[in-house]
Amino acid sequence: MTKSLGSHPTYENYRDSGVECYGSVPAHWKTLANKYIFALNKNLVGKNSSRYTLLSLTLGGIIKRDMDNPEGKFPAEFDTYQEVAPGDFVFCLFDVEETPRTIGLSSLHGMITGAYTVFRPRRKFDEEYLQYLYLSLDSGKRLRFLYKGLRNTIPKDVFLAFKSLTPPIQEQRLIARFLSIKTAQIDQAIRTKKHQIELLKERKQILIQRTVTLGLDPDAPMRDSGIEWIGQIPAHWEVVFNRRLFREKSRPVQGDELPLSLSQVDGVVPSDEMKERSLSPAHRKNFKLCFPGDLVVNRFKGHLGVFFESAFEGVVTFHYGVFVPQKGVVTKYFEHLFHTEPYKTIYAGASNGMTVGLQNLSNNNFYAIKSLLPSVDEQTEICSYIEDHSARIDQAANNISSQIERLKEYKASLINSAVTGKIKVPGVVEPAELKEREFA
Template sequence: MSKSPGSLPTYENYRDSGVECYGSVPAHWETLANKYIFDLKKNLVGKNSSRYTLLSLTLGGIIKRDMENPEGKFPADFNTYQKVTPGDFVFCLFDVEETPRTIGLSSLHGMITGAYTVFRPRKKFDEEYLQYLYLSLDSGKRLRFLYKGLRNTIPKEVFLAFKSLNPPIQEQKLISRFLSVKTAQIDQAIQTKERQIELIKERKQILTQQVVTRGLDPLAPMRKSDIEWISEIPAHWETVRLKYLFKEINERSKTGEETLLSLRMELGLVPHDDVSDKAISNDSLVDYKIVRPGQMVMNRMRAAIGIFGVSFRIGLVSPDYAIFDINERANSSFFLRLFKLPLLGTQFRLGSKGLGTGSSGFMRLYTEEFGNIKVAVPPLGEQLEILHFIDSTSERMDNACILLEQQITKLKEYKVTLINSAVTGKIKVPGVVEPDSGERLPLLAG
């Protein structure tokens, strides 16, 4: 798996395929019009839709639709949905350029929207090879030359006239088996690295929570806390309600000319124009709240998931946000780390009022409830020491995550390249015996 596709053997003889998206292919491979490969199906479920499982075409293939937690729109009835059986190909032949995945090979019985096109490959073709071929074409959106109209549609008759690559059937099977093994290995490697990223992030969160609630010195004397959500704290730390550290400020813009700021989970407070193309006039910003450098901003409706930020410039934020001046005993960056912890998120959620539950609905954390939450406060110097420890440790962990993400990206790129190279004959997979040039098979119709 560590080899690049270019390091694998190639065929001895190639020819021009005559099809734009394939280029040169092994000399003994055919190209064959899809009308000789696929049979069009259009079997509607009609009034029997209740007997069928609803299916969806996704990046992960064709899956059962989650009806317990449904998302998206549903029709008034499913009478126009069509039957799908294992071995059927489902194609989305419209909005091809914009749709993340437009092809799937079903392993399920069920029904799918009538807007899609369902084909059944004939028995003398390997369905797994065809799946890999069209996944490769779809991942690169390499059928653009077939698009018609503003919606980038491939008409059925155009698709059926399009020529697929058709290696000898035994070769198709060898290619699909090779790719099945190799892509499974790649997917497993990706999953392992994704899990490593999750573990690093969990460790980072646990470590941050530990030091902001218990300090850096494991030998420091501890005392029982009078805070419900912390059992013990260092003996020299104070317990203080947030209202004694954070004072709400309500300064409003009279002109709307100040820079509009957007509050984001990862980025904090950033200029709105940096994260959105939506133009907003100064007139519509009149009476927005002014935030000044060093002040903290809280999104009342999303405080429970840590949507806080500290401003480094003068700007405007939503009137529904809360803006606080920070007491000199509190370091803004230290408390920003504290407020983003799930431990505090639970307290913010419990203190929120309104309609809905959790972070959904219209739950708001009002200033009074925010101010009544009690926290453990180390001396200012110790806050800075803890902050420095968090930043230095986080940097190492973040760099490790970045490296893993880069490796994941390379693995995904390798997978795409490997599939394309195998299905178009740019590499010769193990087990393939290339015929002598004089033994080239006769071309079939198409």
């Protein structure tokens, strides 16, 4: 499906468009100022906002805002919001460089923030073609030469003076139809590959859970663990309280240690490498020193399995728990064990607080949890097995992720090539060809 763009036919005759972001275009295509294509359509809803559906401009286009599970801030009143009708274009003409998607064609009737600009296309222009044209310009942020000011704003008069590419209306429709079919196929392929990644993640989680609770010997005699959610375990394994496995220990902080953060994805990492948002306190009062091999716990996310072995020496915020492994404990094994769904459930029940995100796992409750304890050699072998097999699964997932990125790149290139005439879509007949047919 993702054949190279070079396999598509091109037009016979090209000319310079005279517009920086288009380059050469088919000779019979025109460029037309947006004031002849779009009409500004600012109808404020005023006191009638209760009659309108609240809309948002997202990466997926213009959607109905979820009021049952609202996210983000809402104004005290919506009087300054503006009406949007099916067929209207919504543009975010400020912070263009930083905004992931700044254009949407609405299929809904509702209202949207007055900060956006709503245009209604004039007759004799295909809405879908115009949407693909501006999605392509936006995805590549190729309108930088129109920006004004520190907020990378495109003033309305500048936008209305900008020239859009306008093939003959029949070509616009053929291009839109071609892209609608092709992008749907690409999107379906991406969804399929994302599902494959989810299956790999599930397979990895099952492998880890099976290994840390059942061991590596399929013929080992089994017995009931006595722990709800766990079930059968190898008969020679122990079941002990966490207080026997880990103990929190206070160590003096000098003030020049490496600042560390706890990521739900990457574990214990230097704070300056943290991908997620983290706190940067002005001082290190009550900070905790941790060493390689320590178990670091986010007390508020124990129910999410945020337990990680530290590979670094440094300091973490006092909100975290830092536990020193006792004799016979391989911390990495317990990191894997506490990431399993049964232990997430166990820690959810041991955390205090009814509000999600504010469920605190106290030391006493952590110590009172029972955990599985294979021998040191088995813990080490299990960790090596998980590391080896997880690496293979992760590599397979990474390969599929690379395929997804290539599909996205192909989709963007395909759209750009079609809307700017770098390729000729099926069904298009150039004017010169028409003349030849008339005299044939």
